Amino acid sequence: MALNSNDRSIAGFTMAGHALVHWFETSIPILLVIWLAEFDVSMALLGIVVALGYAPFGIGALPGGILADRYGTKRLILLCLAGMSAAFLVLSLATSIYAIAVGLILWGIAASIYHPAGLALISTGVEERGTVFAWHGIAGNAGIALGPFVAATLLIFLDWQLVTAVLAVPGILAVLYGLSAQFEPTAAVEDDVDAGPDEALSLSGLIxxxxxxxxxxxxxxxxxxxxxxxxxxxxxxxxxxxxxxxxxxxxxxVPAGLExxxxxxxxxxxxxxxxxxxxxxxxxxxxxxxxxxxxxxxxxxxxxxxxxxxxxxxxxxxxxxxxxxxxxxxxxxxxxxxxxxxxxxxxxxxxxxxxxxxxxxxxxxxxxxxxxxxxxxxxxxxxxxxxxxxxxxxxxxxxxxxxxxxxxxxxxxxxxxxxxxxx
The missing domain is CATH 1.20.1250.20 (MFS general substrate transporter like domains)
Known part of the structure; x- marks a missing residue:
């Protein structure tokens, strides 16, 4: 069955978000090798710094889901995309391993929002849910594969600071695209999905x-x-x-030139x-x-x-x-x-x-x-x-x-x- 216009709009918006979350996520290990030499730190210290970035990615999913119920999924996804892009711009300006830590922590906090918000949007707004879940997953895999490939390729020609800035560009473009995207986020459900003014954020409501x-x-x-x-x-x-x-x-x-x-x-x-x-x-x-x-x-x-x-x-x-x-x-x-x-x-x-x-x-x-x-x-x-x-x-x-x-x-x-x- 062909997707209706609302399904297509949500699919495009969430596919862009899913691809970019993993685009940023998988480019970080490529940059890790460069930072190790650039800042002359031990692998143990750099490992802690990178872990500080990845930890909020999982831990922040729960508060991200709460915020999505309270403030709306589209708004949260846009915040996620803007936050991840801003975090990589912070990385491009970093002059110490501590600034790298700040940038990665900001990225992890922003990235943690996406999955609960994006999947909630698909589940409540899309009629052909299975089909959109499929394309959504494909977009995520594309980001997983392209992130490290593009980062490694750019590092052949550019300094790492410029590379991190370039990696932020697709996220900025996705924000602009998302701002213009039009869809009904609850088109697939009959229930009233609007939370009360404070219920979604209150401790009693959460419990x-x-x-x-x-x-x-x-x-x-x-x-x-x-x-x-x-x-x-x-x-x-x-x-x-x-x-x-x-x-x-x-x-x-291994082909010549790729040793x-x-x-x-x-x-x-x-x-x-x-x-x-x-x-x-x-x-x-x-x-x-x-x-x-x-x-x-x-x-x-x-x-x-x-x-x-x-x-x-x-x-x-x-x-x-x-x-x-x-x-x-x-x-x-x-x-x-x-x-x-x-x-x-x-x-x-x-x-x-x-x-x-x-x-x-x-x-x-x-x-x-x-x-x-x-x-x-x-x-x-x-x-x-x-x-x-x-x-x-x-x-x-x-x-x-x-x-x-x-x-x-x-x-x-x-x-x-x-x-x-x-x-």
Whole structure:
């Protein structure tokens, strides 16, 4: 079914926002190498500085969702885009590692707003929600791939200060585009989604709405998303380093002039590109398949794929590349399902809060697998690492199956009207 004009307008606006969040996010590690030499600091200190920037990205999702419910999703997304662009302009003027820290913290605070606000806007304003979730995810993957590529390419020709300023330009253009975008943010729901004057920001309102959410099936969805975050962050954090250490990578020739690129990086970027197809297929399927059933099925595939890395890492280049491609497809195919699950199991007037909790679990609690993975890889075998990662997907599969088996019936009577219409 073709998107109507309101759906198209929201899709364009949120796709730009999603792409730019990850555009900025993934360019930071490229700049990290430059800052290490520029300011003559230890990797430990620089790691703390960068962590200070990434931490608000997950922690700020919950307050970002609260603000989206109170002040409106479009206004918050525009604030996010302007804030991220301003943060990179601050970085372009930095003359010390402390100024870098300020710029990164500002970026993390601004970026944390996007996911709860953007997904809440799609869930309440879009009729063809699955299709827009698909294109929204594709845009995010495009930002993930283009951010480091553009940053690294510009650094060949320009000083890093100018590069950070140039990276801010698309964000500024997106703000101008967003200011002119016209759409109805609640066109897909019948409920009154306007919060009271102070309710969305009051402590009592937060506690009341949170209790209502976690007394429903959303509590299970939140835990499912957290396990997905543990799987996602653990695999994507350590897979590049794992691939770099494989003997099979020696068989991948690097074209002349690109000798500085690690061969394994080709496979990793390819994984992200294949993920765009996974986002699209997953999003389209959410229009036809119950989100809990979809999550259970894909989690099952992710369990198998994580365990498959144990034997395949000892095989040839073709086997490794093929597994990474399949892995990339399903890793990103599950995202539209849990995004839609939040919309299905929550009332429209608390979508910002719902997605705030969702991305607190995804980016905040999910980042614990970085520490877990480092501990396992430092003291145990590579096989043990993949078994631990597979256990996260197994837990997600079990909880999703439980949602299908019993909790669907438990919450059906209280499920929002717009959610029931999607079943």
């Amino acid at each position: 009341t709405n949170s209790r209502a959410l976690f007394a429903s099936a959303f509590a299970i969805v939140f835990v499912i998303v957290t396990f997905e975050g543990l799987y996602y962050r653990g695999m994507l954090t350590y897979l590049p380093e794992i691939l770099h250490g494989l003997e099979a990578m020696d068989g991948l020739a 500085g690129i690690e061969p394994a990086d080709y496979i990793y970027v390819g994984l992200l590109v294949v993920g765009m197809a996974g986002q699209y297929v997953g999003g389209k399927l959410t229009d036809r398949l119950d989100p809990a059933r979809g999550m259970a099925g894909i989690f099952g595939v992710l369990v198998v794929l994580a365990l498959a890395f144990v034997p395949v890492t000892g095989m040839g280049l073709v086997a490794i590349a093929t597994l990474c491609g399949v892995f990339g497809f399903f890793l990103f195919a599950i995202q539209p399902f849990y995004q839609n699950a939040v919309a299905v199991y929550t009332p429209a007037d608390s979508r910002g809060l719902s997605y705030g909790y969702t991305y607190l679990g995804e980016f905040g609690l999910g980042s614990a697998s970085i520490a877990i993975g480092g501990f396992v890889l430092g003291g145990a075998s590579l096989a043990t690492f993949f078994v631990v990662i597979a256990s996260f997907a197994l837990a997600g599969m079990v909880l999703s199956a439980a949602l299908v088996a019993g909790l669907d019936r438990f919450v059906d009577a209280d499920r929002p009207a717009d959610a029931k219409a999607d079943d």
